[in-house]
Amino acid sequence: MKSVIEYFKGIYNGIKSLLVGMSVTGGYFIKPGTTLTQQYPDNRDTLVMFERFKGEVVMPHNEKNEHKCTGCGICEINCPNGTIEVISATEVTEEGKKKRIIDKHIYHLGMCTFCGLCVKTCPSQALAFSQEFEHAVFDRTKLTKVLNQPGSKLMKGVE
Amino acid sequence: MEFSIYDFSSFTAWIDQSLRASMSPGLAVAIEMLIIGVVILIFYAIVGLFLVYAERKVCALMQNRLGPNRVGPGGIFQTIADLVKLLFVELVPIKNADKILFSLAPYIVIIASFMAMGALPFAKGLHAIDLNIGVFYLMAVSSMGVVGVLLAGWASNNKYSLIGAMRSGAQIVSYELSVGMSLVTIVVLAGTMQLSEIVQAQQYGWFIFRGHIPALIAFVIFIVASTAETNRGPFDLAEAESELTAGFHTEYSGIRFAFFFLAEYINMFIVAAIATTVFFGGWMPFNVYGWEGFNKVMNLIPPFIWFLGKTGALIFLIMWFKWTFPRLRIDQLLTLEWKYFLPINIINVLIMALIVLLGWHW
Amino acid sequence: MEVKEKKVGLENEEYIINMGPQHPSTHGVLRLVVALKGEIVQRVEPHIGYIHRGIEKMCENLTYQQIIHLTDRMDYLSAHINNEAVCLAVENALEIEVPERVKYIRTIMSELTRIQSHQLFWATFGMDLGGLTCFFYGLRDREKILDIFEESCGGRMIVSYNTPGGLMNDIHPNFQNRVKEFLKYFRGVIHEYDDLLTGNVIFQERSKGMGVMTLEQAIAWGLTGPTGRASGFSCDIRKHNPYSAYDKVTFREILYTEGDVFHRYLARMEEMRESMNIIDQLIDNIPEGPYTAKMKPVIKLPEGEYFQSVETARGELGVYIVSDGNKNPFRVKFRSPNFVNLAPLNLMASGSKIADLVAIGGSLDLIIPDIDR
Amino acid sequence: MTNQALILFFLVGLIFVGVVILFSGLVAPRSTSPQKFDPYECGIPTKGTTWLQFNVGYYLFAILFLIFDAEIVFLFPWAVVMKEVGMVAFIEIVVFILILGLGLAYAWKKHALTWE
């Protein structure tokens, strides 16, 4: 007799638990306002990433096409993956001294793991992360970027 | 010629007569056949496409998503786009597969669903095949699709498929009983197996109300068992994507896969339609005894809308199951059938018979 | 002449099936070679190494700051806690006391990481058992934590937030509000998890009594994390060897004795609630101060061996650093929890059905990159 | 008419599938990579043959199914005419079901209803 009661109790509890589950999904079905889907390519204009979002490493230039990179190579040393290659050149200053300047700051986006060590360790804050996140390209060579713009100069006052 | 959307029998009779009057009887039958064939084909395609779209929308809303919304307004043409894409997908021939059985399987599942579709009473007179053993016929034909599933799994030369097919076999072997038993319960109440008569008998009350508790139990068992028979979640053990990747149709690609997909949805429609016919009064409108005004409004709605509406509600219920519950394991599936459904069902039939004999039903 | 009888029949036949590396339920590139008899699993043999990257070897050529970004990529769902393990080992070796603020933030971040990891567990476990809707609810809630991470750390999963001596940068001014908002939100929806899965009769039938590990077995195999605690193995490093700010909070160690799939699941569900309690105690009391201790740009550990274990979302992560005094470690070994938890899979799963194998594998909550390293 | 309709639906299904597969076969691309034709087993070549003798353990269920399916076939005619023949047939059916029910109870007791 006891097992018969157990049998029907099992049926009752089972059906009850199923109905509880169905009430959750059914509840969401009747309130479609709770959907979280973002219409991604359509909302590009309004899509704002967080300011600290690590999209890709960039070198900010000011309006006079000047950057802060001195070509010291600390970022290259600190990068764990060999993402950054600093090719420096020498320049003769007005006083006649030889000075090391940046020729090309090469950044391999395909190898970058976004650890942030280059940005953090740069002594002159020449590097920063941009909020760009659409990195897909059809040609892998396009992932290798030169960060300093052509013809750019070192910002005054940065050593 | 008077034509009413509430009774199609005069309409079909008129077509028959005018055809026979203008040509030889043989040709008339052939043309009638052609008409029926084209109509049922179009209806089949529309139901299939709509149900795929509906399922995607329903599950999306239940899961806090939007679902398809890019092709057409609200994504309504998404299924058509998918279909076109599937048409242009390679039909991969599998190494060492049993080629004949492999290509035969989609035919079987589709033909089985077509033959079941033809026996459904959509409205009064809108009924292609009205057999006097209609219930029996539907049971027989709708379980034929499983042969296709078994063939597909066996012929694929794939271990997952084979396991899926075996599971499907075990499943059909069990749940066939429950479907049959719950239909017996209603046949006891109706006293006939002809579908049109079953619907007609529900003119003054649907069987689920007239047979009260036993009919309700029979309905619950029927809907669960037929979900299992159509291989839908939570009984989709033959596919069981997290265990068997895709089960019996792992190796099917392109349009061949689409047929299995289509057949699944059509079968869902068919079982919901059967449930509507035998439990919810088919195309009979919802009437409450004594509420004359209400009944008049209800009677204004055409019967095929009633039929499709009730079927749609049941399909929604089946979808709701699928998107809420986790999948059962094979032994639980069998336990559910043999230790719960079968004993309950047997007793249920007897209670129903007793109620009918004593005249306790409404 | 004696004729050797050749055994023919069903007894001999084994049905060998590969589950993985491309399989929906192995959550990565784990390959399980399963010997079946009918639907019953006779043997399971994990084949791993599909994404072995040699992180331990790579570490030998990197500085201690650079190792951090590799640890993110082991157990990517416990990235914060992995970072913390290396940082703690280095700080202990250098005998640096990190500021209180750092300890609090690290603890909060670790607990958030634990919650999001368990949310993903819930989502994928539901999916393994065929409840597809769970996946979307789990990820929906996880998104909120990832947003918190993104705002403060800049990364969502791969955060690289800890650094030897402190943090990469201070928490975002919004951080506390967002965390409180999340806690309020999540307390409101966590009952859905129970309604949808925990209480469900199908789920309970499928998970109870499956893949049982007794306490003795759990200790012998060294199972840790919720997997071990479901067997009654009190192995919470946060409790027994507290690090960061865990000695300042009170919390319960979730212990069960059954050791089956259901209780592993339940342990994780309870841990989510417990983690929320921990965050509750800390979030309003984050002390002011610097976000990093003063560190030299080049870290050289004194010669010696250092072992530090932390409690990740999956169990005990041990970091064993051998230093020869250079800026690179001589040898780094990660004792990863998944690697240890995977080992007794054969013991747990043999004799059960394929569907149970999926459930057991899901309940171990394996992260394959952590196994392969 | 009815029999013709049955054949009709059979033919419509046949033609529908046939035409669509034929069309797809014409327009769909064909690849030549031999690996594509391998059966899918998670990216690993299949070990051994697929069509082994395979113990699925539902032999007992199949037998029970046969018994009960035959029972349902007997029940349908009774169900149709039950109102006319009344109580006598009902009692006969009760006896009939009881015998079968005993069989089920026996199978239950012998643990034949547990999948192994």
Place this chain on the structure above:
Amino acid sequence: MEKSQLYAAITAIVPEAVTAEGKQFPEVTVTPGNVRSVMGRLKEEPSLSFDILVCLTGMDYGTDLGVVYHLRSYTFNHMVVVKTRIPDRENPAIDSVCSIFPGAEFHEREVYDLLGIKFNDHPDLRRLFLESTWGYPLRKDYKDDVNIVLK
């Protein structure tokens, strides 16, 4: 138990081994032949009961290979480090501890895979991660010009 007490207790249990107090945990250095008996005694001794194998590390010290075991006690929550050194680089072998700690099975396979140390009496000693044609990458003299690029 205090650290010094623990150290004294361990020294008493394993007299044949070289023990040191260590920076973090007591350290026991044993010869490869003694590993199994020492570990067995550390586990069985009720006052120590080191019954959890936390970590098993293969080491390449440059001149010789080694295996380091981290043991923890469930009851007392203390740890000990057991170290061995295997001078034979060509054909290193050591006794397996699988019979004492079943969890060591995968650890030992990993060490065999990455350092080439053979474990006697291991139930299933095969390579774990890599193919059989690979060398032993965690050895210090491992060379791979294709996959290892140093700046």
